Structures are given as C-alpha cells and as structure tokens.
Amino acid sequence: MHHLNGTLPLSIHGLRKVYGNVVAIEALDLEVYSGECFGLLGPNGAGKTTTIEICEGLTLPDSGAVEVLGLDWKHHAADIRERIGIQLQETQFPEKLTVEEILRLFRSFYRRGLPVARIIETVQLTEKKDSRVGGLSGGQRQRLAMACALVGDPELLFLDEPTTGLDPQARRHLWELMADLKKAGRTIILTTHYMEEAERLCDRVAVMDRGRIIALGTPRELIAGIGAEHIVEFAVDGFADNLHWDALKNLEGIRCTRLENGRFQASASELHKSVPEIFEVLASRGIKLTELRTHSATLEDVFVSLTGRNLRDE
C-alpha cells in the first residue's frame, strides 16, 4: 500500500543540526509513506521540533538531505509551500481578527485550495466564524491553527504538538479531526509527547531521544519489542541496598527498570506469577511497598524501557 506513486511524501537522510555546542539532531534518517500518519515521539528537547522545522523549510540543517514530496527546499521552496500544510507550536493569531478573516487571509496565499466556509465547517468553528481570536478557547484556537494548515488543501500536513496544553475533551476533538483527515488520505506528520495520542492516531512512530531516533515501527511492534504485555509499576520505602536491586533484576520473566526516588517499573508477560514474586523479594528483605499499579504496556513504557526515564521527566 505504500509508495503509491513512487515519490515519498518525506524522506530525510543523515540530517544533523547543532545549536551552539548543543547537538539538536544527529544522523537522522526517516521515510514517511503516502497516506500514513507518522508520529515523532519524545520528551521535550528530543529534537522533534527541530526535525519538523527543517522539513517545513523554516530551519536550515547543518548537513543532510531532505526531500518533501520528491522536491528539495533549495530549488522548489515555493512549490513545496503550496503543497504542504503547517501548524507550528505556539503561533498566536492576532486577537482582533475573526476566524473567518484569518482563514480568508491564509487562503489568499495559496494558488489553489478549499473554500473557507468548508474549512470552517471541517474544524467545527462555524458558530465561531465571526468571533475574534481573543474570544476563542484554547481548543478552538488550536482548531483555527489546524484550519490554517488545511486551507491550501495540502498533500502533506505537519502538525507540531497540536494538542499540547488542551483539556481532554478538546484533545479528543482534535483527534477525531486528525483521524478523519487520515481517512481522507492525507499524509500527516505529527509530533507529540503524549504516547496515547501517538498510539491512537499513528500508523508508525519514531521514538526520539537526545536528537536520535531510538526506535521506529508501528505502535504494536514497538510495544511488542518490550517483550511483555504487562507493566508493573511500584514504589518502595527505604531501598538503599544494591543487593536488593540485584535480586529484583534477576527475577525470572521480568525485566525490571529502576527509576528515581525508589520507583520501579517491570515488564512481565504473566502477571499472576510475577507480582507475587516481587512481593516475596520485598517482604523477605523487610522493604515496605508503598504503591503498586499494573497496566497493559503502552508506548510510554517503550520509552521508559529504552531510556530508563519517564517521558515527562524533563
């Protein structure tokens, strides 16, 4: 189903970008297929935004090659801009313009595109079309930003953390919209640090950490890669001795990761066996369990098991 017309919507090779003496991204390779929703996942500062802004032609890489819709930025910038839709992090639209005025303005930049009224309907802002931006909620502003990305009828959409800072309802609202866009055959590239978002929407995800891609695949593949379907999270009091840690680490059928502040995360395939074993190790050493939770493995757990850190630690 991929490579429908031979050109990839996006392909990146050997991308590198350094700010001062901080390496933002390093040796990045990536291919995005036509019609898929691709997620760039990672904590703040992982290099997601730098990557996506290079793809959008807003930042120049230090080295490496980027092709968008088979075109390169150096020679075909105007063409690419006509055919992609962009939502940036933290764009504030002028408070005193209305939804319709802003969309009319953005529509005028594109040689071809969709009628403004239809876009407003798509993002469900019809009732708000004459409201000024100043009177919109956070979710409505994000949908306006999305509408500006859609107004040129793009083949490829770049969405940089479209749901960050939204309440759960507004977030679900945007998810529906993105799911519909995907159904309509648009290629979407999405950055997020919400694993749930990536799991729900993305066909494939690349997990980024410190400027590199540390895992790439479908959410299902990545979760399977942990080697277990269940996650046990627990916290203890007074765990200082590394000997105890060895005992936990060597339990059979468990891969245990030690987090900060006496917190642990273990992946297990058989909960009914593994949980009693953990209890036993702790009880025999007089360690008090203060918290215990189990859940099915998620992309969040993939990140923890790959890096030993929580996604939102930073």
Added chain:
Amino acid sequence: MSEQVLGPRTRNIEPEGNPVWDYSLIQLTFARFRLFFREPEAVFWIFIFPILLTLGLGIALRNRPPEVTKIGIVGGDLASVLRRDKNLAVTVMDQDSGEAALRTGRIQLLAIPSSRGVIYRYDDTNPDGRTARLLTDRALQHSAGRADPFKTTNDLVREPGSRYIDFVVPGLLGMNLMGSSIWGLGLAIVDFRQKKLLRRLVASPMRRWEYLASFVLSRLAILPFEVIVFLGFAVAVFRVPLRGNLWQLGILCVAASLCFNALGLLAACRVRTIEAVSGLMNLIILPMWVLSGIFFSADRFPDAVQPLIRALPLTAVVDALRANMLQGSGFASLHRELAVTIAWFVVPFFLALRLFRWR
C-alpha cells in the same frame, strides 16, 4: 464529522469567490486596516491626539490683544503717572511684597523711587522684563518732559500666516506623520514576530514583499484622512493658511510617510520584543522632536550643529511643509528638502530589507 471532512485531495478545485478581494496583497492590507481600526489607542494617537495638541497650543499661545505689562511700584507718588500708559498695569505695593511678586512672576518689574531717582528691579534675561523696563522708563521720562526728536509711525501686522499657530501646525503635521509611520510599522511587525506569526506566514506560500507592501499600502490609505482631518481642523479653527499647491502638499505628505515607514521598518527589522523596538523607536523619534524645529525654529541651535540638523528627515519634512503652507513655495525651491527625504526613504528601506529577520 467524517461526512463533512475534506475528502480526498483533488487537483481541480477552483479559487473561490471574488478574485480581487481574495488577492493576497489586498487581504494582507485589509488585515492591517482591521488591526488598526480595532485598536482604539492607535486611532486616538493618529486622529485625536494631534487635534487636541493643536487645540491646546492654539489656546495657550493665541494672539491676545496686546498684552498689558504688570509692574509694581513702591509708594503711590508716581503710580498715577504710570497708569496713564495703557500698556502698563500698575500695582502699588511695599518693598517686601513687591520683591515677592517679582520673584513669582506676578509682576515683571518693581519700580522703587529713591533719593537718586527711580530704581528698576527686573530680570534682564527675560524679554518681558526688558519690555517692562522700556515701557516704564518711557512713561516716566515722557511725563517728566522728554520729547521724541525723531518721528516714527506704527503699521500693525496681525494677519494669519505669521502667528505662532501658523508656525507650529506644519511642525505638528510632520511630527504626526513621523510618529504614526514609525510606531505603526515598528510595533505591528515586532508584535507579529513576537507571536511567532511572522514565522507562520513565512511557512505559507505568502510572498514576502507583499507582506511588507501591505504596511505601506495601508499607511498610505489612512494618510489622506489623517492629513485632511488635522489640516481641516487647523484651517477651520485657526485659519491657518494653505498657500502652496495642494497636490504638492499631498506629495510631500506621501514622501514623508514613506520615509518614516522605512525608518520604522529598519527599527523593527531584527528586534524580537516590543520593549526593545519601543526603545529603538524612541531613540529615533525623540532627538528629532527636539532638533527638527517642530515647536521652535531649528535655527536657534548653534551653527556648528546646523548641517547635522538639516540632514535629519524630520527637519527636511517640516521645512518643506512650512515652505509649502506658509510661503506657497513649489518643489522648484525645495530641492534640498526633497532630496533629504528621498534619501532617508531609499537607504533605510533597502537596509531593512537586507537585514529583515523573518522569524
């Protein structure tokens, strides 16, 4: 919702609606208009403030009937002599209250009769003080029998065109053009940059020159109203003359506006915050407010700095506006002023384009 959603991308959707309104340069200019007229402060500074300022200056400095000079005299003997002069308002006071009145400016001169004649106490650096001295002395000498050996007559000139209000209105017009252009452009551009909106616009296929052109277009479209409202007020209320060619006056205003737009663009071309650009714009504006002869003639500054002052854009603009309005001069006699104005448009404009930060 999926029924309404965009559907597969098709290649044949026509541009919608009215092609003229939906042209991007026009949409950008509309956006500027809307943002301007929806900002009550901006409208106040551009349309209302100059009128209030003119009104204030006009009232404070209006041509009153020739002013009577207030003097004090110690002891009542000579008071009746002095009161015969209609230019003098004479108050009899004792020495202490007279000194106090002199210090606080309630009288311009205190006359103290003494055994050696009359002593005049006054401030000789104050023109009003010198006038009081001349009038008082003349009245006393005449009453003592002095006659004028040389015959003179007065021919009074009190017509529009030579009053302070006539001098200051072209100055205020120039100041207003400078302020609205520099602030209008500088703040708007940096505001967009600070909100990351400039970045968002550049990520779209918007043509960059159109974005900048929309500022100039919207400024030029507001300009006629700005100028007509202000000059209309000055002409209607104060009878300020418009002796020059009105078309040339219009062209002068456009040239001034373009020149100050370029300076506003230059101030805003790299700065990231409103605070920084405000400081920068004040740095450009304030020296010219003082030096360029808005409220008093720039000739009063020392000769050594005159070349510098003449090279400032506001000096050139104000001089040209004054020459047009008050003396009726045409472009033929304004070569220097026009050249300075155009130079201040061309150089900052291209400099700003080169340095402009689109992010």
